[in-house]
Amino acid sequence: MDAATHVMNPLRKIIHIDMDAFFASVEQLDNPSLRGKPVIVGGNPLKRGVVAACSYEARQFGIHSAMPSSKAVRLCPQAIFTPPRIKRYKEISDEVMSIFSQFTEMIEPLSLDEAYLDVTVNKLKNPSATRLAEIIRGRIFSATGLTASAGVSYNKFLAKIASDLDKPNGLHVILPDEAVSFLDTLAVGKFHGVGKVTEKKMANLGIRFGRDLRQFSKADLLLHFGKSGAFFFDIVRGRDDRTVTSTRERKSIGSETTLDQDTSDTKEISDILYYLAEKLEQALLRKECCGTTITLKVRYHDFITITRSSTLSSPVLTAQEIFSEVNRLKQTTEIGRKKIRLLGITVSKLSDRNLRKPVQLLLPFEKKYRVFEHQGFQK
Ligand SMILES: [Mg+2]
Structure with missing residues (x-):
């Protein structure tokens, strides 16, 4: 099936797979003493640095990626910092990507730990994308010991949102006839493609949820948001024709x-x-x-x-x-x-x-410092 056919086909089957707290999970996998603890992969908090990734235990303290490490320490003094090991993450990422290729060649990686798969036509000849997503998650876990979350839908926009809904280790499906009512109650800040600035701008226009966004005509959205306005107009109606583009092409x-x-x-x-x-x-x-x-x-x-x-x-x-x-x-x-x-x-x-992004983020990091605990950490 060629790309054009995919665009026209309203019943595509798209899976978005996202590894759970990937860098931090790899650290916990390789070092059992870190399991169950707030782990932060990122820059030395004594110097400048940012959180590249953090475990779910750390997230409970309000820590998230791209936050300054110094702030993360204030939120969670007992957090364990560990320097990133991109080579190791890449190794596991390659393993995960090769699992995807057991299902389809239409794989579009977004980063080391995330990819879209188009399984409309798949190597297992299985018509159920939901079933396939479960098999993929199972294979990832048996091969790596790590969990992944999956979102299943008929386009990229919805599949990506879906993978976030039941994290970690979750699977969420958005069926074609559920899409609009689902988007109705979704905060626009959760729409992929709506950043902080756009979210604020939308709030000023009285747009807080999908249903508010849908009240606006395409012309009005174009006026307020430029080209993105057309994208917003479509996605809030559950329309997204972007194809899954394999970089291998x-x-x-x-x-x-x-x-x-x-x-x-x-x-x-x-x-x-x-x-x-x-x-x-x-x-x-x-x-x-x-x-x-x-x-x-x-x-x-x-x-x-x-x-x-x-x-x-x-x-x-x-x-x-x-x-x-x-x-x-x-x-x-x-x-x-x-x-x-x-x-x-x-x-x-x-x-x-995008695969290079984490590396760029890590550039200012200190290369050599020990894993240290913050109990008794003095500034
Ligand atoms: Mg992830």
Whole structure:
């Protein structure tokens, strides 16, 4: 079934899977002494830092992700801080994603611990998305020892909301004929895509729940919220045609150029390579992805063409990152000694750039500090 058919089909079967308190749960899995305790994965509270994730025990104290670690300590002095281990989380994430592929190839990861699956057509030939969601949750638990929550519905918007409703270790289904009445009583702040600012703006217009939002015409919503207005108009009616887009469908992004004149001028070549890297940065941004393999293509004046590739340990997305790797690859070519006719750069092994988000969040973190308890913690 092709993508177009999916868009037109009102009875798609979408599952949104979300691992429960993922980073914190992995820490509790690997270190049994942390189980049942308020665990915070994140920055050292003695320095600046934020909560990357926290266990359900920590959430009971009002702690949530992206909160400053110092505030988390005030809310819960006995919380146990632990530095993030992204490699380990990625390892488990890969395992979970491979379980998804036992069911469908239409998988769209949103981050390390979350993905949409389109199971309208699935490898088990099981017509019940609810049953499939249960099987998936079971397989995740047997393979990893971790729980996941699932939301099942006929579009992405509703499936994502549903997965949040019975967390942790829950399953929630929103059927097509229940959607509108369900959205009626849902606070607009819970709508995915309605952030804090929009929520406030809606409150000023008297919009607190789905039923309030539905009173507004499309024209009015466009007026107040710009392009998003059309999205709000549709979703509050349970309409969302966005397809589940597998990142695997995009194999590579490349950019190349034939020079006006063959050259061996290293400065000129360097400038062209930076220009190509910038074009790639923009293409990656547009496609919302990043890549780990960089390939440099060089065609010499005599039409001999060579390529040099390297695969990095973490994905690149900026021109600077691409350029610095290309500079390394350049050393293994005859650039500077032989005249060049064409240059090209390709980024492949693409993935959703959201996967990089947790890494970015973690950048300011102290790498080396011990797991420490906050009993007796002094500022
Ligand atoms: Mg999660």
